[in-house]
Amino acid sequence: MTKLIFQTTVAAAALVLTAIAPSSAQTADPAGIVRKMHRAFFYQGDSFRARIKMTLTGASGSERLRELTMLRINMPPGGDQRYFMYFHAPGDVRRMAFLVYKYPARESDRWLFIPALNLVQRIAAKDSQSSFVGSDFTYEDVSGRDVEADEHKLSREEEHGGKPCYVIESVPRGAASYKRKVSWIDKATSLPLKEEYYDVQDQLFKEFSAGEIKEIDGVPTILKRTMKNLKTGHQTVVEFSEAKYRLALKPEEFSERALRNPPGSWIK
Amino acid sequence: MERAWILVVLFLAPCRSAWAGDLASGLGGLEWHGSVQVNYASRLGATGQGKPPSGDFLLGEERLQLQLSGAAPKGGAGYFVKADFFRDEADGRSDMDMREAYLSYAEGPWDLRAGRQIHTWGVGDLLFINDLFPKNYVALFSGRPMEYLKTGASSLKTSFYSDQASLDLVAIPFFEPDQLPTSQRFFIFDPFQQVANRTESRPRHDLGNTELAARLYRSILGFDAALYAYRGFFRTPSMEPDSMTAPSKLTMVYPRLSVYGASLQGNAAGGVLSLEAGCYDSRQDRAGSNPMIPNSQTRFLAGYQRSPWTDFTAGLQYYGEYMHRYDRYEASLPAGFPKQDRLRQLLTLRLTQLLKYQTWKLSLFSFWSPTDEDFYFIPEAAWRMTDELTATMGANIFGGARSTTFLGQLNRNDNLYLAMRYEF
Numbered sequence A: 001m002t003k004l005i006f007q008t009t010v011a012a013a014a015l016v017l018t019a020i021a022p023s024s025a026q027t028a029d030p031a032g033i034v035r036k037m038h039r040a041f042f043y044q045g046d047s048f049r050a051r052i053k054m055t056l057t058g059a060s061g062s063e064r065l066r067e068l069t070m071l072r073i074n075m076p077p078g079g080d081q082r083y084f085m086y087f088h089a090p091g092d093v094r095r096m097a098f099l100v101y102k103y104p105a106r107e108s109d110r111w112l113f114i115p116a117l118n119l120v121q122r123i124a125a126k127d128s129q130s131s132f133v134g135s136d137f138t139y140e141d142v143s144g145r146d147v148e149a150d151e152h153k154l155s156r157e158e159e160h161g162g163k164p165c166y167v168i169e170s171v172p173r174g175a176a177s178y179k180r181k182v183s184w185i186d187k188a189t190s191l192p193l194k195e196e197y198y199d200v201q202d203q204l205f206k207e208f209s210a211g212e213i214k215e216i217d218g219v220p221t222i223l224k225r226t227m228k229n230l231k232t233g234h235q236t237v238v239e240f241s242e243a244k245y246r247l248a249l250k251p252e253e254f255s256e257r258a259l260r261n262p263p264g265s266w267i268k
Numbered sequence B: 001m002e003r004a005w006i007l008v009v010l011f012l013a014p015c016r017s018a019w020a021g022d023l024a025s026g027l028g029g030l031e032w033h034g035s036v037q038v039n040y041a042s043r044l045g046a047t048g049q050g051k052p053p054s055g056d057f058l059l060g061e062e063r064l065q066l067q068l069s070g071a072a073p074k075g076g077a078g079y080f081v082k083a084d085f086f087r088d089e090a091d092g093r094s095d096m097d098m099r100e101a102y103l104s105y106a107e108g109p110w111d112l113r114a115g116r117q118i119h120t121w122g123v124g125d126l127l128f129i130n131d132l133f134p135k136n137y138v139a140l141f142s143g144r145p146m147e148y149l150k151t152g153a154s155s156l157k158t159s160f161y162s163d164q165a166s167l168d169l170v171a172i173p174f175f176e177p178d179q180l181p182t183s184q185r186f187f188i189f190d191p192f193q194q195v196a197n198r199t200e201s202r203p204r205h206d207l208g209n210t211e212l213a214a215r216l217y218r219s220i221l222g223f224d225a226a227l228y229a230y231r232g233f234f235r236t237p238s239m240e241p242d243s244m245t246a247p248s249k250l251t252m253v254y255p256r257l258s259v260y261g262a263s264l265q266g267n268a269a270g271g272v273l274s275l276e277a278g279c280y281d282s283r284q285d286r287a288g289s290n291p292m293i294p295n296s297q298t299r300f301l302a303g304y305q306r307s308p309w310t311d312f313t314a315g316l317q318y319y320g321e322y323m324h325r326y327d328r329y330e331a332s333l334p335a336g337f338p339k340q341d342r343l344r345q346l347l348t349l350r351l352t353q354l355l356k357y358q359t360w361k362l363s364l365f366s367f368w369s370p371t372d373e374d375f376y377f378i379p380e381a382a383w384r385m386t387d388e389l390t391a392t393m394g395a396n397i398f399g400g401a402r403s404t405t406f407l408g409q410l411n412r413n414d415n416l417y418l419a420m421r422y423e424f
Helices: A002-020 A022-027 A030-042 A139-143 A256-260 B002-026 B137-141 B326-332 B408-413
Strands: A047-057 A063-075 A080-089 A097-103 A106-114 A119-122 A150-160 A163-172 A180-186 A192-198 A204-210 A213-216 A219-222 A224-229 A235-245 B031-043 B057-071 B077-088 B093-107 B110-117 B153-160 B166-172 B198-201 B211-220 B223-233 B238-241 B250-253 B256-268 B271-282 B297-309 B312-323 B343-355 B360-369 B374-384 B389-400 B415-423
Touching: A030 A150, A030 A163, A030 A180, A097 A256, A106 A256, A106 B256, A119 A256, A150 A180, A213 A235, A219 A235, B057 B415, B137 B389, B389 B408
Parallel strands: B198 B250
Antiparallel strands: A047 A063, A047 A235, A063 A080, A080 A097, A097 A106, A106 A119, A150 A163, A163 A180, A180 A192, A192 A204, A204 A224, A213 A219, A224 A235, B031 B057, B031 B415, B057 B077, B077 B093, B093 B110, B110 B153, B153 B166, B166 B211, B211 B223, B223 B256, B238 B250, B256 B271, B271 B297, B297 B312, B312 B343, B343 B360, B360 B374, B374 B389, B389 B415
8 A cells, every 4th residue: 555655656756847847857867868979979870971080199299190081881770880991191001991890789890901911801809998090089989889888877967168968977887998987968969079088096087079060961960079188198189071971872882892992982 | 215204204394283183183083102111131140151142131122112093083993003113232133023003993793903913811810821822931031011921913803792702713824933031041941952953943824824713702690701712833832853862953843732721700709710721732742642742731720819908919820731641741751851740730929019009019920830849939119200100120030949840940040120111
């Protein structure tokens, strides 16, 4: 009897809460917010292509450049994705190509094409927290981290750069390069505007910030992003150009053929 | 003729900027790149008397590489040329090496590539079973960058792609041997040391001697699976003396060979697992009774690579060569010749650590054969000073219990190498 009363009370309270704040009740699930952010950040538009310029700046001000073309296709219904990257510069990686079959809950398949040897090589993919081409971004930062790998908590809601945001704190369930991560997720676009990474001593060591955001083919897209390592003073700025969604791509085209002999339309 | 070229260049040079656009589009969006490289290797330790003619240096070269490429504006057709111009002080020679020069065409599921090109397949790391394309071991042993391990072959490659399986077919009409250490630069084991009269007899450029190599591949349960076939020649020469008892003349021949094999590679246990095997059919000595021609063999390898921590990778391989007609080999081997084991085994270990935002790469590759009791280590440090300039320093260290085994014979060739390369 007491149980029944209790349940009714909870149900009534829930109803009242829903009536008062419908939006926050729908989105109060922090993992749901992060999932939505993933869709907006890593999964938009079924397929995607962009020319990417990465500028790596050392603490002393020395600059290095990476230029590549990235193509991505989603593999519904699950969260599988295929990525293809072709390097234009610098010289020692020119014409190299990189193919990734990404599975949300298990290790990716990765292949690298080395043009000087005409060699396609499979790469051990255990460490998704390795640096991506020597930049401050990790493989995870580039293609997304499994949402279930962290415990997410909505710590507050606040404005960032004039935009209302959810502030989510994510704590890894297993071993990771950070102890916790705080993300400012734009309520309107679900894009991450800022992320702070804290190390074991709970000191801020890495910071992500979104720069220019533009609508491309109707999709809000971060065209400029920065990852800054506060411990080493090293930072990487990534700029997208010629971005395009919903291309006429087929999953089968993300293959060894593309690595060895990429279609001209992909990499022009 | 030379003067005519100079005039053409002088005439074109001032027009270059004005015409560059037109010219580039006419040449299929011509892209040109290249590199300048200096590469030296010196012996470690005193070698004393009886040095090879190159003295204490295995390599002393400067090299210019030019790459030209382009593609038709509407896709489908393209070209690629990579040519090296170099001077090597170790033998006082200047030369040009056409590394690659090919035309390519793609139509539907077909790719066609004709010309001098580098072919690589198989899953071994510096161990090749089904990859029977020409290699330059001299480059590896004297500290030249890894790309020089493979040499181009004038060939026609046809590829067909489908969802069920894809096929590569390579035809090589002009035989090219592997480049192996010679007494010109290396201390090597030579069972016929006293015989100076030597000739090389390569397979003639006959249509019937065209080498054929095929690979059929597809994905099976997330693993890359492939079947291979090759029909051609051993690229390592066999020495044929005019007389076994009192040889006065040696002929270097390349016996006929067919190879059938398979490989499998994929993610397993947090790393990448590689398996490959090949059956070597020594067609000129199936009976195994000619001691100068390699016996038929089965070669196999198993490899495992993983990355236990950030920017560190470890790879381990086990490799074996099993002789099919060992009894005949033993019976026919002339007295005084070193005897091979029935099963030659090799273990390799590769460790790679990247540091400082991947601008430093420290690596160690090691071969060790428990059956031949010999080894080969390659420790190396590479520093990418800027995006354009890279400096590499390393060593080739050989050794073994006997001076007659493949790596053991190179014992006195330990060397330290330096390479600096500017890419543009």
